[in-house]
Amino acid sequence: MNLTATARGTFAIAPTPFHDDGRIDETSIDRMSDFYVESGCTGLTILGMMGEAQKLDADETRLVTERIVRRIGSTIPVVVGVSSPGFAAMRSLARLSMDVGAAGVMIAPPSTLKTDDQIVSYFAQATEAIGSDVPWVLQDFPLALNVVMTPDVIRRIVGASPACVMLKHEDWPGLEKITKLRSFESEGTMRRLSILTGNGGLFLDFEMERGADGAMTGYAFPELLTDVVTLSAEGKKDEAHDLFDAHLPLIRYEQQPGAGLAVRKHVLKLRGVLASDAQRKPATSASPIARKEIAYLLDRVAQKDKRVAQAAGAAKGAVA
Template sequence: MRIGAQTKGVYTIAPTPFQADGRLDWASVDSMVDFYASCGVDGMTILGIMGEAPKLDATEALDLVRRVVGRTRLPVIVGVSAPGFAAMRSLARASMEAGAQAVMIAPPPSLRTDDQIVGYFGNACEAIGGDIPFVLQDYPLTLSVVMTPQVIRRIVTENPSCVMLKHEDWPGLEKISQLRGFQSDGSMRPISILCGNGGLFLDFEMARGADGAMTGYAFPDMLVDVVKLAACGDRDKAHDLFDAHLPYLRYEQQQGIGLAVRKYVMMKRGAIACDAQRKPGSVLSPVARGEVDYLLERLSLRDPRARLGG
């Protein structure tokens, strides 16, 4: 089943595992996929910003898609953002042929006006083909493109293949409420809303009408639990679990070193063999690693999943 407006749960954003010399680590791709499945996630998104997609060439990107899709029965979304529509179309069509269920498209930073933004996604949809469901990525903190709720409504209305919003605005709780209001008054068809930003606001995003999370937090199993608790109305338990993770989650969300922190913890959790990024990339100092270890030790007192040893 392809991704659609009914999609709910946790779609983890996966990093791309590299060896210390920068080569793709295929064994770690396999172990990472297995790790995510063991965490109970509902799907995976690869080749996003966290996946260091711009550092892969076209052949590597498609090889990664085929490896992941061939390893899991989970639905897979593929980030296909590219400077030009030809490359976007090529990766999107090939990914769907390989077994992906949808693609994700982010706006280029050059867009400024509402009409430019809406026009871009219309052109992108035409380029990849209206038969491919796509996720609209709204991440102004990194991409510098501000999409108001009205602009998102126009994109959704004009492009039937837009089935999901990856919501990463900050502050963004009112945006979720306004979009769900459009849905309630009939001015926008239903779409799935999965939230990013490391899960930093997931505790309240669920109450505002989000369907789940799409982010790369190194404890996706915690996100799974929070989404399930919120869905069944157990608000206090959801907040208690979320609050226990908040000190480490905050540390991981730092701009510039967030991916290095995530890869380090995923390595400690046994998901990947090496925490290297392909150059250029950030590296944790010994002091920073010590701080992460300290936060994990404290977290382990309330969540044994953080008990990772030395």
Template sequence: MPLTTDAKGVFPIAPTPFFDDGSIDVSSIDRMMDFYLGCGSTGVTVLGQLGEASKLEHAESIDVAARVIARAGNLPVVVGVSAPGFAAMRALTQDVMAKGAAGVMIAPPNTLRTDDQIVTYYRQAVEAIGPDVPFVLQDYPLTFSVQMTPSVIRRIVQDLPSCVMLKHEDWPGLEKISALRAFEQDGSMRHISILCGNNGLFLDYEMERGADGANTGYCFPDMLCDVVRLTEEGKREEAHDLFDAHLPLLRYEQQPGVGLAVRKYVLMRRGILSSAAQRKPAAAMSAQARQEVDHLLGRLGRRDRRAAGLVG
């Protein structure tokens, strides 16, 4: 089924599992997808920024996406197709949609500076991939250096019906969510799904501002599912208590450069990945960093049993 504006819940950003020699670990893909299905995920995104997509050949990207889609059951799978040029974006989009992807995610190139440049880029991207392909607009200025105001997002949403979701990763960004939902209420923008990334650092209050859930790769996506569920059930303090217990590890994992290594290390400790390996070029965790993560896991285990017994 194609991705729609009604999407909500948690779409984990899947890492790409590798063996130590850099080859793709398909057994870990299967195990990871089974875990996502079992913990309450409502979708999944593959080949995102921290899925090491830029390190894959085109054929490998298709193989990884196809494996995820085949294992996803009824979960919609979004595939990151961001590329320096539209030819590569179009080719990857056509191939993954043919495999059964629900939609694609497009991040802006860091060369865009003006509002008109941003809007024009997305118009041209839709021309390249086709107006029938649902797409996720990724707004992550901390990484891409592209500033999208609420008004620019509204222009994209209104001009391009195939834009069905915003991956919101601005920081600070709570007021942006409120502004977008206010546009919907006054009728100046149609409704779209808003799922939040940035490792979920502000998910507790983002949900209260009107976000529909999370679209990020934190190493405890089951916690994200619980926070979304508790919020929807009106159990505000319970949701905040659980979120607060994870916040130190969330913060540590969000560090630029080392974040993916931390994420893969914890997923390996949880038995989801066979190896914490990244494909080169990559920076490995230092022994001191592993000790710090183990310390965080030990402290988290006192408040969330899912982290108990994971210390290496």
């Protein structure tokens, strides 16, 4: 089930479950993996920035990768984040991931890259390091990584690396970038590239209309992401926007820099997906005031989307 440039749908970004004491929670890993499949996701991305990959040691990284891929990798494609300061570690995790059944890997640029030529050269070397037979996702997230990739640079990377089959598009504002990349394809100056978008889904409704193939992001209700992607693909614009708008206040709240993962894990705990909303230290957590605000938002969203009612009820009980 190798990743290809025709990939569409919703690839959820998965958090890494921990016990309250910081140990990896393998039972919650299994439950979470099944949850994403049951939510209609067409893929799963693990060990990304919201997966706290940088807080895991090598053995823990291997454990998480093997457990998730072996549980659901034959059902939906799993993409593994392999970004690393050095190519040796990147190659090791990439080869492990593919050996256990991953569909591909995701690579983000290091913040030291400053020029267009440096960026293009880096990804050419990364492709050589992991092996040209490994399909990979280019992560474009300048807000967090401080590396700006113009559409022309992305075109150069894609042209030099046939194994690059997908763009995880997280530029902001980035709607015009999607339009430009699709124009490259239509004029024949860039081959077909799957474009899945991030940023917590904040612009997913319009990104789909600009030519995105779906979402690769996290949200405590991945069902919303899958529905918006499906409705948009079916041309049901108003339905897609109506559903998206109902969830937007909670999406926005979850997108707060530095606090978003705490919010997402808290809601996933309310939903029974995670046993604990703990993060590996250094960490943040949802304060009592924040939990009340989350409960309020869940109640508001539940009035428009009944699938949120269970979490809303649990949130009310937790803050009562």
